Structures are given as C-alpha cells and as structure tokens.
Amino acid sequence: MSYLVLARKYRPKNFSEMVGQSHVVQALGNALGTGRLHHAYLFTGTRGVGKTTVSRILAKSLNCTGIDGQGGITAEPCNVCDACRDIDSGRFVDYTELDAASNRGVDEIAQLLEQAVYKPVVGRFKVFMIDEVHMLTNTAFNAMLKTLEEPPDYLKFVLATTDPQKVPATVLSRCLQFNLRPMAPETVREHLVQVLALENVEAEPQALRLLSRAARGSMRDALSLTDQAIAFGSGRLDEASVRVMLGSVDRSYVFRLLDALARGDGRTIVETSEVLRLNGLSAASTLEEMATVLQRMAVLQAVPGMGAGDDDNDPEIAETARLAQFMPADETQLLYSLCLHGRGELGLAPDEYAALTMVLLRLLAFKPADAGAAIVPPASARPATAPGSAAEPGKKPLSEPAAQPQALSPQGSAAALPVVAQATPAPVLQENYQPNKPIVQAGYAQTAINSEATVEALAAQAAVPAAPSPDISLQEASLGDGWSQIVNQLVAAETIAALTRELALQSELCSRVGAVWVLRVERESLSQPAAREKLQAALQAALNDTALTLSVETGVVSDTPARRNSAALAERQRDAEALIHNDPFVQDMMRNWGAKIVPGSIKSVSP
Structure with a gap:
C-alpha cells in the first residue's frame, strides 16, 4: 500500500476534529441542528486552514443517512454510510468540486450550471464546491449570479477563496461568509503532538515549536513540514535536525546579538555575523528571529508577568525576560522597527551577509546615547564671549578674517x-x-x-x-x-x-x-x-x-x-x-x- 502523507491521512472527518476554527464550527453546527440552512456559503482564509475540509464535512452533513440508512441532516456525520465514504473518496456523484484556477471561463461555469436543473441522483442535496473562486472571470461571475441568488431547493453552493477582495460584491451579498483564521503556534504544536503520538514518532518539544512557528498559521504546512522532518531525521524529530532542515537560526545566536546590542559591543556583533555566514544560516531568518524575540521582550516590558514564549515550559523565556529587564523599552521598540526594515533591504544588497552585517551595525549606530552625553547646554549656560575676542572659549573659528578689499568706498561714508x-x-x-x-x-x-x-x-x-x-x-x-x-x-x-x-x-x-x-x-x-x-x-x-x-x-x-x-x-x-x-x-x-x-x-x- 502506498504511503499517505500526514496532511491527507489526518484530514478532519467531522466538525469535532476541526482544529482552531471553533467560530465556524459553532455557526455551522447550530445551523444544521436547527435546519436554518443557507443556499450559498463562502469560506475565506489563507492556505491550509481548512476551507476545502469544512466544505466536504458540510456536504457529508447534508447527505448523511446514518449507520442504519434512516438518518437526516446532522451536524455529526457518521462517516460510515455510503454518502460519507463516497464524499471522502471523491466519488459522490452529487458533490462536485471545481477548481476555478484552471476552470475560470464562462464555458466551464455554464457546464456546471447545466447540472443544476437535475435533481440529486443518490443524495439529499447537490453541492457545488468552487475552489479559488476569485480566479473566475467577470463574465463567469455574471453567468452564475442568477442561479447563485435563487438556486433550487436541492442545490447548495460552497465557495472558497484565499483573496475575498477580488470577489465581486454582487457575489458576496448572495453568500454567508465565514473567515477561517490562521492558527496560533500553540494550537499547531498541540495538534502535532497528537498526530506524532498516533504515528509513534519521538519528537523533542523544541523541534515541535520550530515546526509550529515555521507553519505560519497553516495546519497543512505544519503537517507537510513534519513529514519532511521525519524523513530528514530518520523517523525521529530532534531540534538540531529540524533547525538544519528549516535553515533556522539558533536562538543562542539571536540572544548573543541582542545582548551585544544592549552592551554596545560591536566586536561581538561582527564576529557573530561572521559565524552565521560560515555556517550558512539565513540572514532573513536571523532578522525574523530577532524581531520575534524583541516583540516578546516588548510585551514583557509593557505588561510584566505575561509569558514571553509559546508556553510556560519554553526554555527561552528566562533569557528573553533577562534581556527585557536589561534593555530599555524605547531601545527595544527601535531595534524591532530596524529589524523589520532591514529584512526588506536584504534583497537589494549584492551580498546577503554583508547586508546583514550592515543592518546589525545600524542597530548599534542608532543605539540611544547616554543621557548625560545627549544633553546640550542652553545658550544662557554657555561661556560668554570674552571681551575683544572673536569667538567663545572652546569654540574654534572655522575661518580667519580675510584680507580687507582695497577697491571699496572709503571708510566712514554716509x-x-x-x-x-x-x-x-x-x-x-x-x-x-x-x-x-x-x-x-x-x-x-x-x-x-x-x-x-x-x-x-x-x-x-x-x-x-x-x-x-x-x-x-x-x-x-x-x-x-x-x-x-x-x-x-x-x-x-x-x-x-x-x-x-x-x-x-x-x-x-x-x-x-x-x-x-x-x-x-x-x-x-x-x-x-x-x-x-x-x-x-x-x-x-x-x-x-x-x-x-x-x-x-x-x-x-x-x-x-x-x-x-x-x-x-x-x-x-x-x-x-x-x-x-x-x-x-x-x-x-x-x-x-x-x-x-x-x-x-x-x-x-x-x-
């Protein structure tokens, strides 16, 4: 039997297995339980947050017949009946998925809408699922407007998009819109722990933290990276191998750089930058990790006592808290802003590591001066000009008086x-x-x-x-x-x-x-x-x-x-x-x- 990747193997089969989208699950569950069903749904959100998954679960809930074949519309599909199994395997004749990225013209939409006049063959409802709907042309959108507004009772539209701003307002007004949110790193990490426990794969906590942060809110990306990490680590997930696979910068380098910046130690900054270059670590990743740590430091400085890491067991919390106490709050904000701007400038430089060194030295150059050195005495406090002198004490004239011109009018003219x-x-x-x-x-x-x-x-x-x-x-x-x-x-x-x-x-x-x-x-x-x-x-x-x-x-x-x-x-x-x-x-x-x-x-x- 061929290997099934984790992202497909552990795709949720019902609403109870959905992770991080409780607001959508609650709304759809209540609608299914009370029978208040809309004829068109629009699911929006970034990649890998469950748009296609929730549409399939919704289709199963509408067509589930139960274990005994006598069931009706339910918020908890059985996953045993023929309708549930066929929808999961993609063979259900009354459930149609259309990829609008490759079928974006008016002809494809017209062929889809021609099926709307026929009642369901085996199911209770026909469900038309159009993925990446924002890719449709304007004529295609216009062709489906009438059917989308008043479809037959047995037809349900499910639209999904990662860019709802490109969907016409005439379409948005005909749909119930649900925004699926990016998932927090803690939520992703907890789900990875459950998946790896079912797979009997050993994993270090810090490795899972790295994977959950690298997923950037996408559960599918997290599971795909976990698949890659398992193969890279020969069936085991440890922090060192995951860090090498991701090209992530060890936080010890980040803490060393921030400590040197706080102390104004330029030598340590340059030496650490050279170590990053020799190890082939990403300059962009370095600045991203620095910005992450600085953000947590700013939170600790503004609200003392709040956690600085993903959870209370994160070993980096103590070092982050130490730096938060050592570095002034205004300097933390300045360094965070410069890291963000420096991240965008890396591509403009001919050498990525030279650009990284310049960004780090810029952080040092813009370090606020000592309070005593920054104070300029007012004019009233400066020494007065000595009688008969041409400049104040301590002031060196930039130029001496030039020779007097001879061709001018006589002195003392009226x-x-x-x-x-x-x-x-x-x-x-x-x-x-x-x-x-x-x-x-x-x-x-x-x-x-x-x-x-x-x-x-x-x-x-x-x-x-x-x-x-x-x-x-x-x-x-x-x-x-x-x-x-x-x-x-x-x-x-x-x-x-x-x-x-x-x-x-x-x-x-x-x-x-x-x-x-x-x-x-x-x-x-x-x-x-x-x-x-x-x-x-x-x-x-x-x-x-x-x-x-x-x-x-x-x-x-x-x-x-x-x-x-x-x-x-x-x-x-x-x-x-x-x-x-x-x-x-x-x-x-x-x-x-x-x-x-x-x-x-x-x-x-x-x-």
Missing part, C-alpha cells in the same frame, strides 16, 4: 542701508530667550544704519541701553534685530545668492567688537571660505565699511534671520486664517449653508 519694515508687527523679543524656540520678529521703524552707529541704533530700537564701552558686547536680542534686517535687505536686493545667501540666513550674529563680526552656524558646510568672503564683501559694500571682517564658527544657534522669517510667516498665516474664520459672510455661509473651509486653502499674501 551712505546708509535702508531697513525693511515688517508688515505685521510682533511683540519685541525678550532679552533672555531660550534657544531653539520660535522667535517672532519685532516691528521696526524705517531708519538708516551706518558702520559707526550700528550698535547704538540697534540698542535703541530694541529698547536696550547702548553699551557704555565698545569692549562690552550688546544683548543678543538687539544684535539679532539688526542682523535680520541687514540680511533680509541683502536678499531682497539679490546682492547675495546660493550658498552665500544660506550662510547669511542660517547664521546668528554672536558679537560685534570693533570691525570684527562673529557669526555662528550649526552646519560646517555653510562656512565655506568663498561664501564667507562673498558675504563679507556684500556687507562692506552695503555698509560702506571696508574695515569690516567676518569670522564664522560652529555651534548651537538660536536667533537667525531664517528662523525669524519663518516665525513671521507663520504669524501672518495665523492672522490670515483668523481673518477668514472671523469674517461675518464666511460665518453666515458656514452656519446657514453648511459651507466648509478646505484645510490648507488659506494662504497669506506677502507684504
């Missing part, structure tokens, strides 16, 4: 630079403001600034008393006011462009001591010598001050023309939205006519 007044005045800046907070530009009156009176004029506009001595630097607010005005005027006149314009907009005027102006930028790429020299020449020409020199340093900035412009633009946008919302005509339209303002449609007009 030529003035007009200041651009803001259209919408805003509150004056406070003297002590916090870094990185939005800065609202103040309104200024038209005035003239020359090289000799810049400091005094800015101080007067900001309501800050002028410095009594040129060695004492002014308040930051007053410097920011004047610097923003000068930069905006240069930009409006198109005197500066490209990188020079960005340097001016993104810089903060830190100090002005004599003819030396010190600017600070956050990005080193902005402080190119050529851009600094062009900005210096533009300022000399605008202020008629050939002695003016610029020095650029890097550091945290808090008051730049770009930030002031953004704040002013946001303020104008808020004013424009408030103007529209408060308009009486608009309010009347919204209140009486149901009008709505489309979000994002209100734009402020630049002054």
